Amino acid sequence: MAAPATSVVVLDRGNNTTCTVNLHGATVVSWRVNNQEQLFVSKQAIFDGKRAIRGGIPIVFPQFGAWSTGPQHGFARICRWELKKPPERLPTGDVEAMFQLLDNEFTRSMWNYPFSLTYRLILREKELHFNISVYNPGAETLSFTFLLHTYFKVPDVRRCQITGMRGCTYIDKTREGAMYQEHRDVVTINEWTDRIYQNTPLEHIITNVVSGRKMRMQKYNLVDTASRRAEGMGPVPCLTAVKGGCPATQRTSKTCEVCSK
Numbered sequence: 001m002a003a004p005a006t007s008v009v010v011l012d013r014g015n016n017t018t019c020t021v022n023l024h025g026a027t028v029v030s031w032r033v034n035n036q037e038q039l040f041v042s043k044q045a046i047f048d049g050k051r052a053i054r055g056g057i058p059i060v061f062p063q064f065g066a067w068s069t070g071p072q073h074g075f076a077r078i079c080r081w082e083l084k085k086p087p088e089r090l091p092t093g094d095v096e097a098m099f100q101l102l103d104n105e106f107t108r109s110m111w112n113y114p115f116s117l118t119y120r121l122i123l124r125e126k127e128l129h130f131n132i133s134v135y136n137p138g139a140e141t142l143s144f145t146f147l148l149h150t151y152f153k154v155p156d157v158r159r160c161q162i163t164g165m166r167g168c169t170y171i172d173k174t175r176e177g178a179m180y181q182e183h184r185d186v187v188t189i190n191e192w193t194d195r196i197y198q199n200t201p202l203e204h205i206i207t208n209v210v211s212g213r214k215m216r217m218q219k220y221n222l223v224d225t226a227s228r229r230a231e232g233m234g235p236v237p238c239l240t241a242v243k244g245g246c247p248a249t250q251r252t253s254k255t256c257e258v259c260s261k
């Protein structure tokens with residue numbers, strides 16, 4: 001019997017700095033910097049190749065949230081992606097890998113459009129760089145939502161602070177989607193939180209992640225930022241979102257970088 005195709009890809013930069021990607025959803029399931037894990041994956045995560053992996057960095061596409069024609073948060077996180085370019089060391093010493101998802105019968109059953117998603121990851125000394133390129137070969141404009149649903153590891157979510165939200169309006173999903181404006185310089189997450197901050201700046205600093213460190217998150221062509229703390233879940237997921245689209249026969253690119261400081 002043929003050996004089952006491998007389902008995880010490891011980018012190894014040396015010095016115990018690695019990034020592990022599960023081809024199911026191209027989900028980053030581990031990011032270690034000097035052997036220190038930066039991401040949270042639930043002990044209850046199920047790796048059955050069907051359900052979304054609970055934690056790490058799932059990719060949400062083409063729909064953020066409930067979806068009338070398919071599962072919540074779309075299909076990208078529950079499809080098996082192809083490894084387009086195996087991990088390769090760049091002249092800088094960084095390690096790059098690329099993954100691809102094309103439309104298929106399963107995606108067409110929910111979203112009847114042709115597309116090509118290319119996910120490029122670069123593992124740097126203390127940074128992880130993500131670039132998603134959405135190519136629309138078709139004649140119709142694609143409308144979609146895209147997120148990197150990052151689950152950072154934090155020892156005590158109540159001590160986390162997130163900068164950059166002051167003045168932004170937000171949708172509070174814990175209050176039936178009511179809109180509010182943020183007045184705080186730094187946002188803390190002391191209670192059940194499920195918010196989408198709109199038109200946020202390009203950079204956020206999140207304090208007290210991992211063992212009291214800071215995380216810098218930078219994003220390009222990603223409009224909003226969500227913050228969330230779920231009941232019974234220690235760590236704070238913080239994620240970036242975009243409501244956007246891609247014109248016919250064109251490509252659009254979204255980039256995010258997280259840096260452990």
Ligand SMILES: O=P(O)(O)OC[C@H]1O[C@H](O)[C@H](O)[C@@H](O)[C@@H]1O
Nearest residue numbers: 052065072073173194195226228
């Ligand atoms: O449970 P999932 O389908 O993975 O969704 C996890 C969460 O995703 C986002 O953060 C939404 O704002 C939340 O409302 C949702 O609970």
